[in-house]
Amino acid sequence: MDYDFDSWFVDGEWVRSADADPTAGPVRVRAASTREPVGSFPRLGVADVARAVGAARAAFDDPGGWSAWTPAARAEAMEDLADRLAAKSEEIGRLVSLENGMPISLSQRSEAHAGAGLLRFFAAMVRERSEEEVRVGVTGRHNVVRSEPLGVVAAVVPWNYPQALAFTKVAPLLAAGCTVVLKPAEETSLDSYLIAQAVAESGLPRGVVNVLPGGRDVGAALVEHPGVDKVAFTGSTAAGRAIAVRCAELLRPVSLELGGKSAAIVLEDVDLTSRVAEFREATMRNNGQTCHLSTRVLVPAARYDHYVDQVTDLIGSQVVGDALDAATDVGPLVSEVQRDRVEGYLGKARGDGATATTGGGRPTAGQGWYVEPTVLRDVDNDQVIAREEVFGPVLCVIPYGDTDDAVRLANDSDYGLGGTVWSEDEERAGAVARRIRTGTVGINGYRSDPVAPFGGIKGSGTGRELGIEGLQSYRNIKSIFPAP
Known part of the structure; x- marks a missing residue:
């Protein structure tokens, strides 16, 4: 053409x-x-x-x-x-x-x-x-x-x-x-x-x-x-x-x-491996180039390593490749400028003590503007990587104490566009969702619908x-x- x-x-x-x-x-x-x-x-x-x-x-x-x-x-x-x-x-x-x-x-x-x-x-x-x-x-x-x-x-x-x-x-x-x-x-x-x-x-x-x-x-x-x-x-x-x-x-x-820096509140009863497609969609859609994504993954401190391993497996097993290949899960970023911006945030995160459990660099294959799907652990909600919108395939996993603490962390943001709550008990998840100060929230996934209004608060x-x-x-x- x-x-x-x-x-x-x-x-x-x-x-x-x-x-x-x-x-x-x-x-x-x-x-x-x-x-x-x-x-x-x-x-x-x-x-x-x-x-x-x-x-x-x-x-x-x-x-x-x-x-x-x-x-x-x-x-x-x-x-x-x-x-x-x-x-x-x-x-x-x-x-x-x-x-x-x-x-x-x-x-x-x-x-x-x-x-x-x-x-x-x-x-x-x-x-x-x-x-x-x-x-x-x-x-x-x-x-x-x-x-x-x-x-x-x-x-x-x-x-x-x-x-x-x-x-x-x-x-x-x-x-x-x-x-x-x-x-x-x-x-x-x-x-x-x-x-x-x-x-x-x-x-x-x-x-x-x-x-x-x-x-x-x-x-x-x-x-x-x-x-x-x-x-x-x-x-x-x-x-x-x-x-x-x-x-x-x-x-x-x-x-x-x-923009957004939305939170995924993972409650202690959920097995994320049973919701692979939904979790990736809610956190990595369009190579992370989506404003409402739940890029702050809040997990129970008592099970921190367990959930870090689950998130690492779900994100790290995605296929990175050419955008026109039907097998590709994660393609390149839109431009060299955007790739450099994302890599700059990864550098700041490492400087603040975060560790990549998967990704963190550029794939060896492909000539485009790629960044590997990345999961960061040892992140505090006050760090730059948890405060600012990265707009790339980067998640940070943050521990919380109890449900009240999880809601506090979710609301402790300059943004308020999206968010998700993950639980085997959808009624409980709905109750938590109602406490999050944001424009939209998904339960066990995130799928907007044209009948429902979309937008945000704060930044x-x-x-x-x-x-x-x-x-x-x-x-x-x-x-x-x-x-x-």
């Missing part, structure tokens, strides 16, 4: 950049597993941002346009787009694995189908909901509470789940009647062209979805643009804080799904995606009062 693109998608057309530096050349993407070239796309400038926002603004403000369509009509168009994406599913999965190193077994069951699935989910949801509700007041008057589209959304998404995280935003905002400028990460901008192609083939009106590949400068200009009504961002906590400050100054709504962000809460976050609530 040829993934060398010389244009970008705005207002329903493929256009050339208006103000990019012609001497800079295109952005080139290399395969995470081999470092071989995958494709390229053009650099964009501030004028391109203005053009994209202008197209989304015109599409939203059109009196007969997308925002004025009935929910049923929007749902029908979304399902058409879902069909177009589904036809590209195999190519989407393969391209994502090339770009960011996601094992093909994961990308083919998640990224390949995420867009179509979320579009259909929110299309069905919006069909079933009325945009107006009559509330009888204390004096008997009939007040109308109306839910209206919020406007133009700047959707800024990261590289780890480029399709799923794009449509976690795009699907509900389309259902709500909004328009969007989607800015993917540079590392995974190529697969966003498949989104644009599907939009071009679908029945969506011009300007409803615009795709704006680019780096931080493009993202910053998009967040700042006066034509944007809301920013929806997924990424690092540092970037999220900066966006939150600017949106506060602009009094602009913002949703932030940021993990603000706002919720998915569920009815995700749809409503793209709506403005208006009250219409009857005559006195």
Whole structure:
């Protein structure tokens, strides 16, 4: 496949950049597993941002346009787009694995189908909901509470789940009647062209979805643009804080799904070897490049060595290899920069006294940006490796005294996005889960569901995606009062 693109998608057309530096050349993407070239796309400038926002603004403000369509009509168009994406599913999965190193077994069951699935989910949801509700007041008057589209959304998404995280935003905002400028990460901008192609083939009106590949400068200009009504961002906590400050100054709504350093509370009655797939999924999914992973594994101090051995066996026995190999459990990291970052954290951990029971280095095979799946013991919850998000295949095993101590350690974090509880007694596990201060918790595994809201607290962000809460976050609530 040829993934060398010389244009970008705005207002329903493929256009050339208006103000990019012609001497800079295109952005080139290399395969995470081999470092071989995958494709390229053009650099964009501030004028391109203005053009994209202008197209989304015109599409939203059109009196007969997308925002004025009935929910049923929007749902029908979304399902058409879902069909177009589904036809590209195999190519989407393969391209994502090339770009960011996601094992093909994961990308083919998640990224390949995420867009179509979320579009259909929110299309069905919006069909079933009325945009107006009559509330009888204390004096008997009939007040109308109306839910209206919020406007133009700047959707800024990261590289780890480029399709799923794009449509976690795009699907509900389309259902709500909004328009969007989607800015993917540079590392995974190529697969966003498949989104644009599907939009071009679908029945969506011009300007409803615009795709704006680019780096931080493009993202910053998009967040700042006066034509944007809301920013929806997924990424690092540092970037999220900066966006939150600017949106506060602009009094602009913002949703932030940021980093995590979640805990897995392993209760003394559980045998982790009976839950191999679930444990790996909850702690190592996508080569550790997942924000909600339970990378702090809290185990009973009285059985510390026992659980260290179990975790070591479960993590160390994974197959490391090329992302496109169906047998691969753990692929490479997305880039050399990310690999260096993870290795830097491993160096800090060793300096603080941690010991690797498996992994800790680079595999001998493969030319890509690999780090071995690693388990660290002799870690204290105050050490850097237990406090900061590594975003790689690295777990630290931390002892606790009793259940109260385990909950205390789980909550002793600057983050609050995910978490898991492991026990043979699911009722007991549920009781512990309710005590963890976080946005989401899984019991004996972690599998999110679009019916349930997703998001975090503290340094993990603000706002919720998915569920009815995700749809409503793209709506403005208006009250219409009857005559006195």
